[in-house]
Amino acid sequence: MPRPKGGRRRFGSVRQLPSGRWQVRYRDPETNQLRSAEQTYATKTDAEVALTQIEADITRGQWFDPDGGKVKLRDYADAWLRERKLEESTRERYAIALRLHVQPMLGGRALGDITPARVRSWRAGLLSAGVGEPTAVKAYQMLRAIMNTAVDDGLIQRNPCRIKGADTYDVPERPVLTVPEVYAVADAIHPRWRALVLLAAFTTLRFGELAALRRRDIDLEARALWVRRNQAELNNGKLYDKAPKSRAGFRPVAFPAEIVPDLVEHLAHFAGRGPDGHLFLGTRGGQLRRSNFRDDWAAARVKAGVSPEAHFHDLRHTGNTLASQTGASTRELMVRMGHSTARAALIYQHMTSDRDRAIADRMGEAARKALGRPESGSSGT
Template sequence: MANSRGNRRRFGSVRKLPSGRFQIRYPDPVTGVMRPGEETYPTKTDAEVALTLIEADIKREQWTDPDAGKVKFGDFADKWLKERKLEETTRERYEGVLRLHIKPALGGKFISEITAARVRTWRTRLLEAGVGEPTVVKAYQLLRSIMTTAVDDELIKRNPCRIKGADVYDVPERPVLTVPEVYAVAAAIQPQWRALVLLTAFTTLRLGELAALHRRDVDLDARILWVRRNQAELGSGKLITKAPKSRAGFRPVSFPDLIVPDLERHLERHAGRGQDGLFFVGPRGGTLRRSNFRDDWTAAKAKAGVSPDIHFHDVRHTGNNIAAQNGASTRELMTRMGHSTTRAALIYQHMTSDRDRAIADKMGEAARKALGEDDDPPDASGTPVAQPE
């Protein structure tokens, strides 16, 4: 192998182009065929340094085929998504993020063209366009995961998603209801949803977990309900009933005796029939959906005089707040709510039902105090509910 002056190099060659710039050539480590460098250089020294770096990368087995990155990001992302085993709800969410926030700017670019600078520009433009920070964070996280696979597939050397702090955002504090407000909404809403409001507040279950409850999952004597499944609704309206995402999602949750009469009344009047019947059903006896009671929830908030900004999910947050105020530790709160992390998973197995019952009892005691020391909670008609002696 000779350079433009006839000298032989140990690795590769350098030649001067008619333009005055210098071009390198080197043997492809896979095929052995001589290939030109991806760029030209202003001086011969620069070209020789580039050859030295390429040779070092090959010897360290860190060389990446420059042509490998010439794959359109949109095509690679589609393939990435197709090859992943994902829950339907997660797949739908990823497809939406790619379609709306990533592909319009990056879909037509080669993988190798997506540099750190281009990622910064893309992210900045999303924020400037008014896309919410949580959505931008999710888009960035998805892009980073896809580009990580591109690195693993040796299409690029390094992940260009390296913006410090771009994968997290501060979650704003959501409002919470007071116990009297919870009962005011429960009294104002349609009777079939009263137990839904109270159970959400005193068990902090997700709506999907409550919608998937069966009669057999609720033990009024032990004051425990068992979370065994979760219901999710796709954008198409399709309902999916699935197991919880993690072992922490399978859990017993205690509730205070304060709401037992309400649950008994619900079972008598509104729940599905038989032990396999759903605990909560829709207005026509079908499956509970958010849309089944959205209008009733809005009307009940107005009637009860609570803030219209309160979301139904905030009732779950309210219950967590009540439990925290009455001595529940962070670990215990995570267990009640079904949160799961690697660290927390080792702790969940040590939680006892007795301790969870104590948390529920304290929640009930706090609720009684908030409603009035000597008052019983009102039922849907405003009449105090008789408590068991």
């Protein structure tokens, strides 16, 4: 490139060291401090070519700080987690994954030293040590997110997490209960939990969504309930309500007339008092927890003769399967389930409550046929 008069360069400089090699110096574009290139060159021409390349990278916005890659993953990951806006339970889960699965093997390494080969070795080490595939997948996803941020921050040029298929795993097929099995468990369980079992199956709400319901969230006349929050529990036992992950999570869900009498009975005997009283409470009047329900579920499952592999969450899968079998479209299922995707949220805005109630009505009709019961009235009072 041409130089201004006097032979001085417009960008940076090169100089010969006592060793005879040539050094490149230039202004850091972020700090404006004078810095030297990481390596020296055998000839002045080589140094000038290198300086021209650095200038071009800065002009194109492709320059990155060579010292940035020297930051330890441990320090960078701690800052990454601290600066992210996360729910308490998600922050706790990430912190545990970092401490147990990422930091022991990679925490002491500099960001620039974490190569694709080292990531593959790290992941293989987790699996060979007996870490479950779902846990390994989540740890990999988190590491990839951390390294993506490091790329955005200009500390490294490319994310080393590039293992094909490492961010997914095959979910084993879960049991699907029949309608008679759902009612068998509901009949076998303590009356306090009967409505919980039936709502889980016929609204497909998650446990946390059910535990967070208040009296004012349920409308027996309209045969619908509103999902406005999700209960979460930290490792120290603290319970708190958090907002759904996306707008799609805020949703009304219709339920069939067949379970209205069960809900009326539940509201009369087991729900908390007042509009803000919890719909489901523990046996001692406290908030519903998985721990104070799990044993009752297991005992009822055995008494009802249901597969010991069936978890409470499988009622959600059961309800979704039943809704699909009764004609609900994929879009309607996404809305009903509260899928946290932009597409599901957009569809939710245009779906009518009448259509959702029709799905619930068909679910109820299928339940009546499976149980051999006569058609019931549509009134919820």
